[in-house]
Amino acid sequence: MSYSEKVIDHYNNPRNVGSMDKNNSDVGTGLVGAPECGDVMKLQIKVNPETNVIEDAKFKTFGCGSAIASSSLATEWVKGKTIDEALAIKNTEIVKELALPPVKIHCSVLAEDAIRAAIGDWKKKQDATKPATVQAAQ
Amino acid sequence: MSTLKTATPSTETHGQHPNPKGIKLPIYMDNHATTPMDPRVLEEMLPYFMEKFGNAASRNHPFGWAAEEAVELSRERIAKLIGANPKEIIFTSGATESDNLAIKGVAEMYREKGNHIITAVTEHKAVLDTCKHLEKFGFRVTYLPVQKNGLIDLDDLKRAMDDKTILVTIMAANNEIGVLQPIAEIGKLCHERGVIFHTDAVQAIGKVPVDVNKMNIDVASITGHKLYGPKGAGALYVRRKNPRVQVVPLIDGGGHERGMRSGTLNVPGIAGLGKACALAQEEMPQESVKLAALRDRLKDSIMSRLDEVYINGSMEHRLPGNLNISFAYVEGESLLMGINDIAVSSGSACTSATLEPSYVLKALGTGDDLAHSSIRFGIGRFNTEAEVDYVADRVVETVVRLRELSPLYEMAKEGVDLKSVKWAAEAH
Numbered sequence A: 001m002s003y004s005e006k007v008i009d010h011y012n013n014p015r016n017v018g019s020m021d022k023n024n025s026d027v028g029t030g031l032v033g034a035p036e037c038g039d040v041m042k043l044q045i046k047v048n049p050e051t052n053v054i055e056d057a058k059f060k061t062f063g064c065g066s067a068i069a070s071s072s073l074a075t076e077w078v079k080g081k082t083i084d085e086a087l088a089i090k091n092t093e094i095v096k097e098l099a100l101p102p103v104k105i106h107c108s109v110l111a112e113d114a115i116r117a118a119i120g121d122w123k124k125k126q127d128a129t130k131p132a133t134v135q136a137a138q
Numbered sequence B: 001m002s003t004l005k006t007a008t009p010s011t012e013t014h015g016q017h018p019n020p021k022g023i024k025l026p027i028y029m030d031n032h033a034t035t036p037m038d039p040r041v042l043e044e045m046l047p048y049f050m051e052k053f054g055n056a057a058s059r060n061h062p063f064g065w066a067a068e069e070a071v072e073l074s075r076e077r078i079a080k081l082i083g084a085n086p087k088e089i090i091f092t093s094g095a096t097e098s099d100n101l102a103i104k105g106v107a108e109m110y111r112e113k114g115n116h117i118i119t120a121v122t123e124h125k126a127v128l129d130t131c132k133h134l135e136k137f138g139f140r141v142t143y144l145p146v147q148k149n150g151l152i153d154l155d156d157l158k159r160a161m162d163d164k165t166i167l168v169t170i171m172a173a174n175n176e177i178g179v180l181q182p183i184a185e186i187g188k189l190c191h192e193r194g195v196i197f198h199t200d201a202v203q204a205i206g207k208v209p210v211d212v213n214k215m216n217i218d219v220a221s222i223t224g225h226k227l228y229g230p231k232g233a234g235a236l237y238v239r240r241k242n243p244r245v246q247v248v249p250l251i252d253g254g255g256h257e258r259g260m261r262s263g264t265l266n267v268p269g270i271a272g273l274g275k276a277c278a279l280a281q282e283e284m285p286q287e288s289v290k291l292a293a294l295r296d297r298l299k300d301s302i303m304s305r306l307d308e309v310y311i312n313g314s315m316e317h318r319l320p321g322n323l324n325i326s327f328a329y330v331e332g333e334s335l336l337m338g339i340n341d342i343a344v345s346s347g348s349a350c351t352s353a354t355l356e357p358s359y360v361l362k363a364l365g366t367g368d369d370l371a372h373s374s375i376r377f378g379i380g381r382f383n384t385e386a387e388v389d390y391v392a393d394r395v396v397e398t399v400v401r402l403r404e405l406s407p408l409y410e411m412a413k414e415g416v417d418l419k420s421v422k423w424a425a426e427a428h
Helices: A005-012 A065-078 A083-087 A091-098 A102-137 B039-048 B062-082 B095-109 B125-135 B154-160 B183-192 B267-303 B332-338 B359-363 B385-405 B407-413
Strands: A027-034 A039-047 A054-062 B089-092 B116-120 B140-144 B165-169 B196-200 B219-223 B234-238 B309-311 B322-327 B374-378
Touching: A005 A065, A005 A091, A005 B332, A027 A102, A039 A065, A039 A102, A039 B407, A054 A065, A054 B385, A054 B407, A065 A091, A065 A102, A065 B332, A083 A102, A091 A102, B039 B267, B062 B089, B062 B219, B062 B234, B062 B267, B089 B095, B095 B125, B095 B165, B095 B196, B095 B219, B095 B234, B116 B125, B125 B140, B140 B154, B154 B183, B165 B183, B183 B196, B267 B309, B267 B322, B267 B385, B332 B374, B332 B385
Parallel strands: B116 B140, B116 B165, B165 B196, B196 B219
Antiparallel strands: A027 A039, A039 A054, B089 B234, B219 B234, B309 B322, B322 B374
């Protein structure tokens, strides 16, 4: 397996590695994949509640170089985007950007899943807090 | 190696790593895949490409005689290494052909006696797929499980044998985890019951003592390129007495090799295989001690600096140059990428074509997660202490870096039981 320069770059210098407090109401956490499949991605976003803009993103990935690169790239891409813009990111764009071979397409699919899972988690938190806010206002 | 993924060493990245004195990068430490050729073997082969080009089957002129002489010398050298008679050595193209000839050849020859074959789940694909092929033609195959240490249980073997059993085929040393099966005991059980015993001995011969008589081996596969000889040259030992074993040929033709393997002999390759066996015989006592010391140095250096590192397979019954380790929370292929100035193999196959990790490791009961985290180191004749130290340092620093990147490591450190997590494996 030969890797593209971009995959190697992300592997050697992964962007936005780290973790945020998953209990923070502005943070959405996506954990996708499974250890027995050889890939697990954790992608976290921090969303500005006023603007719905993703202000920060962090990841940690257990997986091959392409999986690490896909999730590293995903954090770069979601940063500065609104939730809706981030949801529009397609795995095929990741494949293209990283020049992933066919056997590594599943890594990009997982990265897209991770973005969606993180956003889904954030949305769930917003929905859970909203009725409470409304009640408090009444 | 069917399930092992091999790293492609390259110099594209990690230019930041200083190249210590006396080390030439990339380092080759994948000696179970193939061994580099010993220069003394090449020297032995060279005359048979040009000046001694004759056909070993040409009986009427000196060109043929010179070739035949080389072939017969090789036969003697191979036979001597395994305690056989030169007449019991049949030349083939390598291990896969030898395994095919042994298993299919015995199966067809003894079909009237029975149709049951016994093998083990950790065998090489050359054996497993050959057995699977025979199942389509009315043969019954028992695939013995292995214990946690990678060895078969002799009681399982005894229980599996019945009056239809004609062949037991169990490898001498495993290509992934290097464990040595109890060949002598297996041979004894087979001979007590009049069952033919074949062993794929390609990883063992030249590394550990193999004696066909002391171990009651009837048929044994040998190849050149696992013992510093050439690729494309192999042999099959076929016992001539007590009992006399016959195999039906796979290849029909000119009746070469006592009719068991037709085809003009690969004289340079055969000369090289013989020389490789002679060198192995001479040097095995010292070499096995040296390799075991290097292997233990690598193991100790890695294990003293990293936690949650697991050795796959028995350390006691093991090839001297083999080390197969799982690094928990780190995926094997990404580890290979990090140590890409070192040629080793991983038991992980993270491709959509084969998501399955090593079937050998799975057979030991290793979880898929740890099987994905495994690296096979194969230390050989030309590796040095300085190389071992460099490899250990690179492995340790890469595992540390990848664990920092690993959500699993983080979760484990937080006390999360990874087995209890409900994983959402969307992509698979």
